[in-house]
Every structure is written in structure tokens, then in C-alpha cells.
Amino acid sequence: MNIIEIIDKKRLNKELTKEEIYFFINGIIKEEIKDYQTSSLLMAITINGMTDEEIVYLTNAMKESGEIVNLESLNKIIVDKHSTGGVGDKTTLIVGPIVAACDVCVAKMSGRGLGFTGGTIDKFESIENFNVNLSLDEFINQLKDINIAIVSQMANLVKADKILYALRDVTATVSSLPLIASSIMSKKLASNADKIVIDVKVGNGALMKTKEEALELARLMIKIGKANNKEIICILSNMNQPLGYAIGNSLEVEEAISILSGNKQPNDLYELVLELSTNMVSLGKNISKEKAREEVIFVLENGLALEKFKQLIKYQGGDINNLQNECKIFSIKSLKQGYIKSIDTQKLGELTRQIGAGRYFKEDKIDYGVGIVLSKKIGDFVSKDEEIMKVYLKNKDIKIMDLLSCFEFSEKEVIKEKLIIDIITDVK
Ligand code: URA
Numbered sequence: 001m002n003i004i005e006i007i008d009k010k011r012l013n014k015e016l017t018k019e020e021i022y023f024f025i026n027g028i029i030k031e032e033i034k035d036y037q038t039s040s041l042l043m044a045i046t047i048n049g050m051t052d053e054e055i056v057y058l059t060n061a062m063k064e065s066g067e068i069v070n071l072e073s074l075n076k077i078i079v080d081k082h083s084t085g086g087v088g089d090k091t092t093l094i095v096g097p098i099v100a101a102c103d104v105c106v107a108k109m110s111g112r113g114l115g116f117t118g119g120t121i122d123k124f125e126s127i128e129n130f131n132v133n134l135s136l137d138e139f140i141n142q143l144k145d146i147n148i149a150i151v152s153q154m155a156n157l158v159k160a161d162k163i164l165y166a167l168r169d170v171t172a173t174v175s176s177l178p179l180i181a182s183s184i185m186s187k188k189l190a191s192n193a194d195k196i197v198i199d200v201k202v203g204n205g206a207l208m209k210t211k212e213e214a215l216e217l218a219r220l221m222i223k224i225g226k227a228n229n230k231e232i233i234c235i236l237s238n239m240n241q242p243l244g245y246a247i248g249n250s251l252e253v254e255e256a257i258s259i260l261s262g263n264k265q266p267n268d269l270y271e272l273v274l275e276l277s278t279n280m281v282s283l284g285k286n287i288s289k290e291k292a293r294e295e296v297i298f299v300l301e302n303g304l305a306l307e308k309f310k311q312l313i314k315y316q317g318g319d320i321n322n323l324q325n326e327c328k329i330f331s332i333k334s335l336k337q338g339y340i341k342s343i344d345t346q347k348l349g350e351l352t353r354q355i356g357a358g359r360y361f362k363e364d365k366i367d368y369g370v371g372i373v374l375s376k377k378i379g380d381f382v383s384k385d386e387e388i389m390k391v392y393l394k395n396k397d398i399k400i401m402d403l404l405s406c407f408e409f410s411e412k413e414v415i416k417e418k419l420i421i422d423i424i425t426d427v428k
Helices: 003-011 018-028 035-048 054-062 093-102 120-125 136-146 159-169 177-191 209-225 249-260 267-285 290-303 306-313 347-359 398-403
Strands: 078-083 107-110 148-152 195-202 233-240 328-333 337-344 371-374 387-393 405-411 420-424
Touching: 003 018, 018 035, 018 054, 018 159, 035 120, 035 159, 035 177, 054 159, 054 177, 054 209, 078 093, 078 177, 078 267, 093 107, 093 120, 093 148, 093 249, 093 267, 093 290, 093 306, 107 120, 107 177, 107 195, 120 148, 120 249, 136 148, 136 306, 148 306, 159 177, 177 195, 177 209, 195 209, 195 267, 195 371, 209 233, 209 420, 249 267, 249 306, 249 371, 267 290, 267 420, 290 306, 328 398, 347 371, 347 398, 387 398
Parallel strands: 078 107, 078 195, 107 148, 195 233
Antiparallel strands: 233 420, 328 387, 337 405, 371 387
């Protein structure tokens, strides 16, 4: 077997065998296959796709390319949650404590910001001294004690994804559904929760721009889960506008705390949090969604979820009274009047990165307090000179017209789009 034959086979749109796929993944780990050969195969996969069987083999080979977390000593059902990435998505900060307060164990490995989307780990790090790098033993002990731990992806997990992702980023092969599904699922399978709820974002602020693409990604991820005896639920949610009002690390932590304190606004954020938590509790306790939803609302309304959040922060060394958020605040007024028809969510995410909330290079330092807080969202009426958002700045500047150009207006009333687009629990 050799890599040139494998690349040629995929170029001719033929199905690769399990042995060929494992040969490829083992070859990149041992550095026997060169980056240019890997890139070539990635492009052939992007153009010609893969069968479901090939995708399952690829995912499993990637999963086995590093350590696999063993959580058996916990003797509990472990539930995980994943988002395919969006703008203003702070749901993990809220959903994790809610589900743990409902007595379901949440073992979560999260990422940092990627491109124009924010990352859960950066948001937690806006809380002074919060430690995202627990050892495996510390991770397991914390789960035993308080049912929840949120850490950065451990370095020795899924080594193949680190190599493939870096090459995909620079070879225009990020958008391939087989490569996205195997990248996400290999990491989920290596962190080894029993049941996983995946928030598949759809819209102009997400990787998946259409419902069709999102449905196909959901189908693939559930199929991979089934082949590995993991129960997966995919919730397709709207990302044609930022989730909630806040975009930017500590601003999002503040919004998360507000929901955990019992507030039901912003209502899109509240609705998605309820849906994700309900599905996680229902899976974790094997109870109906109705019963799970009652438990979720109970822990939110009685302060138990907020208490769990505070406990999580304290256990991981953070000081919740010390959010890194010193900034200058500017009120941005609309130059037009009308109903907001659309928001260029990706551009708003990009602009938030540009003012320092995200990185361009791995070593860039984040300004945790900077960001945007919307005052208006799609369907809202805005008068000329009325505030449409606030922008929080520290070291970098921004052009007001760049911010305002993200909004399109209509003279007629605009019907608000549905937030939950679909829920997929099983596939053939
Ligand atoms: N998230 C991942 O982890 N991998 C992808 O390929 C895309 C999103």
C-alpha cells in the first residue's frame, strides 16, 4: 500500500478501504506522509466526498490517533454538549451548570475561538484565574465532587485532527462535510461521554449556511455515533443573527450569569438554553422531555443552576467577582429608520475579533472586555438616531460605518425567523 495510490483512488472517486484509511492516518502521525500528500488527499475528499462507511473509518482512525479518556471510574452516565460554532454563543456557560444542577454529569472539553466564532474556553478565561488546564485526574475528581468540569481539549487527544485541521485551514478544505463530521466526532468520541447533544448552527453566522447542509452534517454525526454506541441528538438552530445580545468574552459571561439568575431575556438565548438542557437531562436521566424540562426550569428559578455555576468557577480557581472588563463604551446610533431585516452575523463576528475579542495568530492576546452588545435584533423597529448597539473598546479602534453596514432595514414589518429549525434523533 502506498499513499500515492490512495490519493489517486480518491481522485478517481473510488471508495477507500478501512486499511487504506488507517494507513493514511497512521502515516501522518508517524510523519511518513508529507503535508503536500495529505493536502492532496484532503482536496480529493473535498471534491469527491466519502461514503458513510469511509467517514466512520476515518473518524475512528482519527479518534485512535491519540489518548482516549476513560471515565468508567465515575460510574455515572456522562453527557456532553457541542456547538458547531456561532457568534454570541455562550450556551455552554449556562447549559453546563443547569444540567449538572439536575444531577447529570457534564464532562466538557471545549475549544478557543476559531475564525469569526468565539470559543467557550476564552469566555471562561475572562474570569480571573479560571484554570482551563486540569490534569485527567483533576478532571475526574472534580466530576466526582460537583458533576461538572470544563477544560480545554487535552493535548494528547486526537493528534490527527490537529495536523489535518491546520492543513485544511490553509488549503480551502475546511467546508467538506465528511472532514467536518470526522473532525468533530473524533474529538467527541475521544472525550468519551455516553450521550451527546450537538447544536448544529445554520445561517449567515455559521459554518453551515443552509438547512440542507446542516441536515447532512447532523445525519453523518448521528451515524458515526451509532457506529460507536453513542446516543446523539442534533438540534439545528438559527444563526442568521448573533445569539442573545452580547458578543465578546466577558460581556457574554455577564449575559450568561443574567440567564442563570432567572432572567428570560434575551429570549432566543433563553429558548435555546432550555432546549439544549432539556435534551441533555432527558438523555442523562432517561426521562421524558416534559419531565426534564420541568427539572431544568426548577433549577433555573430556584437559583440552583447559578449556585452550580459559582461552584464550578470556584473549583477551577476563578474569581467570579473579577471579570476582566475595563473598557470605554460607545453608543452607536442608527442612521436609518425601519425594521431590521437582516444582520450580517459573520461580519459582526469578524469586527468583534478585529477589536481584540479574538485572535488572528495563536499567540495573540485577547482583550477580554471588548465586544458588542446589540440593543436591537431582527424584526425590531429602529428610529433614526436611536441606539442600535453599544461597542466596548480598549486598545483597538473601529469604524462606525463598518458596524452599521452589518444591518439591513425594511419599511415593512419583518417576521422573526424560527430559532429551533429541527431536532434530529435518529437516522437510517
Ligand atoms: N469544528 C471542528 O472541530 N472541526 C471542524 O472541522 C469544524 C468545526
